[in-house]
Amino acid sequence: MKLSLLTTSLLLTGSLYASGAHHVSATQEGINAIKLLGKTLKSNLKAKLQEDSNGTAAITFCTSEAQNITAQINEKLPSNVKVRRTSLNLRNLANKPDATDMRIMKKYQDAIKKHSASATLMTTVKEGETTRVYKPLVVGGVCLKCHGENIAPNIASAIQAAYPEDNATGLKDGDFRGVIVAEVTKN
Numbered sequence: 285m286k287l288s289l290l291t292t293s294l295l296l297t298g299s300l301y302a303s304g305a306h307h308v309s310a311t312q313e314g315i316n317a318i319k320l321l322g323k324t325l326k327s328n329l330k331a332k333l334q335e336d337s338n339g340t341a342a343i344t345f346c347t348s349e350a351q352n353i354t355a356q357i358n359e360k361l362p363s364n365v366k367v368r369r370t371s372l373n374l375r376n377l378a379n380k381p382d383a384t385d386m387r388i389m390k391k392y393q394d395a396i397k398k399h400s401a402s403a404t405l406m407t408t409v410k411e412g413e414t415t416r417v418y419k420p421l422v423v424g425g426v427c428l429k430c431h432g433e434n435i436a437p438n439i440a441s442a443i444q445a446a447y448p449e450d451n452a453t454g455l456k457d458g459d460f461r462g463v464i465v466a467e468v469t470k471n
């Protein structure tokens with residue numbers, strides 16, 4: 285009798301745990317999606333830069349594949365999770381920010397200018413049933429090739445051809461570049 289009660293309670297605990305494991309918080313789900321998109325784009329970019337040091341392969345990759353990769357990742361994610369990138373210095377109009385994006389990005393831009401600790405932290409915003417998670421992106425060495433002040437002519441002309449209204453060059457090491465944002469809706 286005692287033994288069977290114990291077994292039952294253990295089984296119960298076990299199943300609660302198992303179902304609990306599927307209940308990842310909205311914030312954590314957002315972080316996972318951000319990491320997946322960030323890692324995938326970065327590793328592909330790195331591979332293309334290694335393939336061809338003058339950057340033609342890399343710029344071709346960014347103009348033709350970044351959006352496809354984003355779409356593929358969104359297809360793989362649960363249907364209540366979406367991930368994308370946006371910026372205050374927009375290159376691709378497909379990445380246009382909305383009002384909430386603008387508000388959060390302006391905070392990041394200020395924090396980065398003031399060298400404040402919050403400059404690199406993720407931000408969570410709740411809007412009704414949706415939780416947004418923002419990860420700031422800062423310009424670093426490799427980004428300068430296509431977002432910096434001295435861009436090689438082959439890259440500059442590819443950018444000009446694909447994005448005549450480009451506003452994402454002239455940035456310096458350590459400048460705020462934009463965000464990866466995940467939106468997780470309660471399901």
Ligand code: HEC
Nearest residue numbers: 342343346347350369370371374375376379421427430462
């Ligand atoms: C080989 C050139 C290249 C390099 C290197 C590069 N980018 Fe970009 N980036 C692009 C192009 C082209 C786009 C527009 C296409 C797209 O991604 O939608 C873009 C778009 C973006 C966007 C989306 C917002 C927008 O303006 O459209 C962000 C954010 C971004 N880049 C951040 C970075 C960061 C951070 C780095 C360094 C880790 C970096 N990029 C390195 C070419 C590059």
